[in-house]
Amino acid sequence: MHRTQAVAVSLAFVSLAAVAQSPSVFGYRDFTQQQKWDTTFLTVPDPKLAGQHLKTLTAEPHWASSPEDLKTAQYVAAKFKEAGLQTEIVPYRVLLNKPKKISIEAFDSKGKKLMSGPTKEHVDGDPFQDDPRVLPAFNGSSPSGDVTGEVIYCNYGTLADFRKIKELGIDMHGKIALVRYGQNFRGVKVYIAQQMGAAGVLIYSDPADDGWVKGDKSPQGAFRPDNAVQRGSVQFIAKYTGDPETPGVASTEKLPDSARLPENKLQDDQPTIPANPLSYQDAQPILRALGGPESPRPWQGALPFTYHLGGKGVTAHMHLEQDYAVRTIWNVIGKIPGTDAPDEWVIAGNHRDAWVYGAVDPNSGTAAMLETVHGLGELLKQGWRPKRTVVIGSWDAEEEGLVGSTEWAEEHAAELQHAVAYFNTDVGVSGPDFGASSVPSLQQFVR
Structure with a gap:
């Protein structure tokens, strides 16, 4: 988590622009329509809006389970709903x-x-x-x-x-x-x-x-x-x-x-x-x-x-x-149901809680994630739908031991048997250099 990273706001379920320029893309017989969606998406994320998200999320110390932490959950949920995602705040009681x-x-x-x-x-x-x-x-x-x-x-x-x-x-x-x-x-x-x-x-x-x-x-x-x-x-x-x-x-x-x-x-x-x-x-x-x-x-x-x-x-x-x-924490979950394989989930997420203000860790990543959601919302307005279900998770109490994400995974263990991939954006921006890591199967995607 403390490793320096600079993660692009475009997450895996929206193909990268660099890939979109390729005449042949792995997994596609015809990439033409997806290329149009990618181009549309990449015009949406706004650095100024990301900065506003970051200022809002880090305005107060928001240790997990605090009233200030709940306020950040409500802010993220509002942005998910604004984009058209099926949204819920999911509480858990944890030590x-x-x-x-x-x-x-x-x-x-x-x-x-x-x-x-x-x-x-x-x-x-x-x-x-x-x-x-x-x-x-x-x-x-x-x-x-x-x-x-x-x-x-x-x-x-x-x-x-x-x-x-x-x-x-x-x-x-x-x-x-x-x-x-x-x-x-x-x-x-x-x-x-x-x-x-x-x-x-x-x-x-x-x-x-x-x-x-x-x-x-x-x-x-x-x-x-x-x-x-x-x-x-x-x-x-x-x-x-x-x-x-x-x-x-x-x-x-x-x-x-x-x-x-x-x-x-x-x-x-x-x-x-x-x-x-x-x-x-x-x-x-x-x-x-x-x-x-x-x-x-x-x-x-x-x-x-x-x-x-x-x-x-x-x-x-x-x-x-x-x-x-035993204190209450709050995950925020947003979903876009898939059209062809709704039981197959592509999940992207980041935690939201912090020991103090959490400007770099985690909310530089959350700001980027919210602008990704902003982009997905614009695509939804234009008729785009993912073939697989997209799940966006804003986890709580990560700092204490990956608590919020673990509890959610335990609650959805059966559904996650069909999960396709998970993409995490924690320390989204910390310095000028890009960094990413992945399982071997995503090596080419990271490159």
Whole structure:
């Protein structure tokens, strides 16, 4: 999801203009009529309208299940209906955590306090950062906890990194693992640390990976400033995605609570140790004070001192209070029934929720998707109909663990047996370069 992408507003179910110029197109005996539809479609999407969508969708922080999140669902639904799509807002009841109190402190060997955070994020001139609806930096799926332990620097927190820690004679039991973002999913970092016996995990963004080493920091440039924090879920999504309490079952409003897994059965999907993100401003005094042996040289980040492994020198105290509750989220689904094969679905979608405002992730993609819907609406007015059913999905609670899309897929598992393709537009615009990835069967389409 955090990979830089620039995705064209034309999605797969409307053929690309470059293809339309070809005298022979795979799948068509005669491409003439489709070429006319493509040409008509490509005149419709409007960058100014996309910009208006983006401003509306990002006007307020809209964490999944919040009133502001519902407002974005209603806006998207209105645009779907305006284009002529069969539209519904589909609610689900899912388990989500919301932070009540997040406190991280670190002390040196003499008991001197090194840091207390997470430090409130700040960029000069940003008029939106003081909105009281902005939640403190936290990890989705982290449990509450109050733990204290010696800090061990574990590089990226990969399996190889933790094996190296063990090889170097460091026992992780009861320790606080300090790891940096990159190379693997944050939930995997926490999972491995938990397996190694760690008491808690702190995840920070090193400037070598996401900061001034890459280019100018915000507001001068596009890269992460000193006190910026990457939020994210630490759910064990390699086990299963979606609502932790309803694996394989759609958590519809009608699902009885008796059908949900109890808290003591969630360990396969949820961490049992607390985890929280930090900025490199907050991580710096911890790393600077760490004693013990030097870290392996490939583990050195970009802060201006030698990184040590720890084991002595720094103790961290993590006090996290999470409000776990079953909360309502809202997918928005738009459909255009197919004329020849209505049971075969071509699906395109993107999530809508965000940890804060979500300008790049996800709503640059949602803005592009809405202009695609705008184009499809104009074709419908002119008599176009797809041969297969087109489904457009605006998913909720993706950030917490692909929750909204998973619940919808679980509810429609039978119909999805006949699905033809799915196209996702998440980070639609982030910089000047185009990027896309696909399953091998769509290789030529991406090219």
